[in-house]
Amino acid sequence: MIFPECFVTDKKLFRQISVVFADALGDKKIKLQVCPLDLGVAKDGRFNSLTEDFRNHLSSDAKILVGPDYRDRINYFRFKDSTEGVLSHNLRKARLSILLSEHNRRNDYGEFLNKFDTLLSAVSGVPKQIMYLIDRNLRASRFSSLEILSSTFPNLDIEPLERIKWLYNNHIEYDGVYHNPEELVDFSMDALGFFENVIKSYVGKFPLGKNRK
Amino acid sequence: MGKMNHPGYDIPRPTKRQYYEVCDKLVSRLMESGEMGLSLMGHGSFFRDGDCNFGVSDQDFF
Numbered sequence: 075m076i077f078p079e080c081f082v083t084d085k086k087l088f089r090q091i092s093v094v095f096a097d098a099l100g101d102k103k104i105k106l107q108v109c110p111l112d113l114g115v116a117k118d119g120r121f122n123s124l125t126e127d128f129r130n131h132l133s134s135d136a137k138i139l140v141g142p143d144y145r146d147r148i149n150y151f152r153f154k155d156s157t158e159g160v161l162s163h164n165l166r167k168a169r170l171s172i173l174l175s176e177h178n179r180r181n182d183y184g185e186f187l188n189k190f191d192t193l194l195s196a197v198s199g200v201p202k203q204i205m206y207l208i209d210r211n212l213r214a215s216r217f218s219s220l221e222i223l224s225s226t227f228p229n230l231d232i233e234p235l236e237r238i239k240w241l242y243n244n245h246i247e248y249d250g251v252y253h254n255p256e257e258l259v260d261f262s263m264d265a266l267g268f269f270e271n272v273i274k275s276y277v278g279k280f281p282l283g284k285n286r287k
Numbered sequence: 288m289g290k291m292n293h294p295g296y297d298i299p300r301p302t303k304r305q306y307y308e309v310c311d312k313l314v315s316r317l318m319e320s321g322e323m324g325l326s327l328m329g330h331g332s333f334f335r336d337g338d339c340n341f342g343v344s345d346q347d348f349f
Contacts, residue, residue: 078324141326
């Protein structure tokens, strides 16, 4: 599934599609493997979770079911920096958890909560991972890069990450979010938006080199 | 053993018909949404004729 926006997806649309997936799946126990991408990430390629191996597979095997065929606009790499790989994987995981959130909320509330925890963990690791790509300094704590992230990308809104940090230190409120699915989904959307904005800022400041293969 | 909701253990495995129902409903609902530019591709065994193990295989979308 490729969203037409560049880097930062439309969260209203995301929520609508989450309902579409939930309605289509119902209570059927079919495992869906979905790779949600956006055109910005697809074209840049560094944070595309699909590697070069998929190019031929998708060219020959994939069937266009809805909308445009974007396959010739996707950039794949055979080799990626391991941190790019982690960010690519986590971006896919974060988006997928929201795409299937309505289905999980209706059918398996435990899984709904598990995916929320996974999303927060993935998003809170983004600052130190993106800073590692920039300066190659390994930081132990997930929240230790907030200040340097802000100074590197002054226009980036880090409020969603500060809320995650606050939640991690306030378990009564964290547990309260578990019991409020609407708030949980809103929180997830903001967290994903932060992740996408970090990627957008990084790609804007550090464009893909022409010699990158 | 407690209830697990695991196909093949304590609930039936999904049927071939259900695989098609999920795909058809997903596609029709996304088309109805009229969201210009949104793209959905299918790949993997379900979209290769005769290659899907209904009840076991995943459905792969990209």
